[in-house]
Amino acid sequence: MPDRRDQLDPIESALHEAELAERAGVFRATPLDARSLASQAGSGGPRGRRLALRWGAVAALVVITVLVWGGMFASQIAQLRTRSRGTTILQVASAESISSCLAGPAEALSAGCRAFDYDADGDVDMVDVSSYQLAYAAPRQQ
Amino acid sequence: MVNDGGGDCESGRESSDGVSDEFLLDAVIGGDDVAFRRLIDRYDRLVRYTIFRASRKQCLSDPHWLDSIASTTWSGFVRSIRRGSGDRPAALRAYLVRIARNQVAGAARKVARPDQPSSPALESAATTLDDSSSDPQQLAESLELVEITRDCLLELDEGDRSLASQLGAITEHRWRDAADALGMSESTLRSRWKRVLERLRACVERKTGVPVAPKGGGGDH
Numbered sequence: 001m002p003d004r005r006d007q008l009d010p011i012e013s014a015l016h017e018a019e020l021a022e023r024a025g026v027f028r029a030t031p032l033d034a035r036s037l038a039s040q041a042g043s044g045g046p047r048g049r050r051l052a053l054r055w056g057a058v059a060a061l062v063v064i065t066v067l068v069w070g071g072m073f074a075s076q077i078a079q080l081r082t083r084s085r086g087t088t089i090l091q092v093a094s095a096e097s098i099s100s101c102l103a104g105p106a107e108a109l110s111a112g113c114r115a116f117d118y119d120a121d122g123d124v125d126m127v128d129v130s131s132y133q134l135a136y137a138a139p140r141q142q
Numbered sequence: 143m144v145n146d147g148g149g150d151c152e153s154g155r156e157s158s159d160g161v162s163d164e165f166l167l168d169a170v171i172g173g174d175d176v177a178f179r180r181l182i183d184r185y186d187r188l189v190r191y192t193i194f195r196a197s198r199k200q201c202l203s204d205p206h207w208l209d210s211i212a213s214t215t216w217s218g219f220v221r222s223i224r225r226g227s228g229d230r231p232a233a234l235r236a237y238l239v240r241i242a243r244n245q246v247a248g249a250a251r252k253v254a255r256p257d258q259p260s261s262p263a264l265e266s267a268a269t270t271l272d273d274s275s276s277d278p279q280q281l282a283e284s285l286e287l288v289e290i291t292r293d294c295l296l297e298l299d300e301g302d303r304s305l306a307s308q309l310g311a312i313t314e315h316r317w318r319d320a321a322d323a324l325g326m327s328e329s330t331l332r333s334r335w336k337r338v339l340e341r342l343r344a345c346v347e348r349k350t351g352v353p354v355a356p357k358g359g360g361g362d363h
Contacts, residue, residue: 008313009339009356010354010355010356011291011339011342011343011346011354011356012309012313012339014287014288014291014346015291015295015306015309015342016309016310016313017284017287017288017291018288018289018291018292018295019309019310020194020198020202021191021194021288022292023202024194024198024201024202024208025190025201025205025208025209026187026190026191026194026201026208026288027187027190027292028190028208028209029186030182030186030189030190030209030212030213030216031209031213032182032213032216034175034178034179034182035175037175037178037216037217037220038170038173038174038175038177038178038179038220039173039175040220040221040224
């Protein structure tokens with residue numbers, strides 16, 4: 001109706017507009033997933049940010065806890081290894097040394113064997129060997 | 143024509159359920175899908191009408207155009223309020239109208255010239271936006287009139303409603319030719335048409351509270 005648009009009664013214009021709008025689908029509802037869209041809106045708003053901060057804090061706490069305990073655990077393992085290694089080395093060295101120093105009762109101490117005279121009786125005998133074994137049954141930290 | 147309740151009441155629908163746009167918007171930002179559905183129910187028709195006014199040809203020629211643009215308008219609205227964080231749009235109706243028009247402009251550009259560089263002249267030709275459809279208040283008033291006219295049409299008796307459906311035949315031709323096409327005398331057609339318009343006018347005035355003056359009477363065309 002291009003030629004008579006300015007001649008139409010307002011009611012005629014409204015009728016025409018209503019007819020076209022009906023034909024175009026203006027009065028239909030837009031197909032939407034309101035729940036999905038609303039959740040997208042919510043995740044970016046203040047509530048969403050609070051949730052994100054909360055979970056972020058929890059995650060950070062978990063990570064820190066894991067790092068701390070993991071570090072402590074690793075440190076313990078390292079100490080255990082060092083201790084055991086050191087003890088083993090000491091045990092081997094001591095076993096070799098005491099055997100070379102073992103001379104029997106009433107025999108004079110050889111050079112470098114005084115450390116194995118546990119009962120301080122002037123010799124390295126089986127009593128001293130027994131004392132040595134007791135000392136290294138539960139390894140001590142050097 | 144819109145009986146504005148003042149404040150943030152921009153349409154008659156808020157006054158009926160007593161919930162403001164601001165309240166609904168806060169709830170939507172909080173992820174409340176029920177509030178979002180209420181917002182959609184409140185403004186979806188205005189969004190669709192805005193798209194229709196901005197792109198009549200596409201709406202009438204492509205049955206999916208309107209649904210598609212309206213969907214992207216609502217998605218765009220959600221994205222914008224997410225980005226906006228604490229900033230609420232001052233007037234939700236105007237905000238949605240603006241988004242709808244932007245979506246129409248963007249879609250029209252893509253349809254018309256997908257592979258050519260844009261220029262003001264090309265964009266002007268490609269986008270068929272009706273400038274007069276940018277005022278949210280005017281759009282809301284036009285939509286209200288259209289909706290009320292539609293309601294009043296349903297209140298007519300069957301004979302008058304049937305004649306009203308021949309709007310195109312009556313207004314696009316001379317009275318004589320229209321009467322011949324409809325199988326009645328010219329005088330019968332004129333009087334019946336005048337009665338239909340009077341009844342519709344009375345109904346519209348009753349519902350809106352605003353007089354609708356006739357224009358030019360039922361002169362010859």
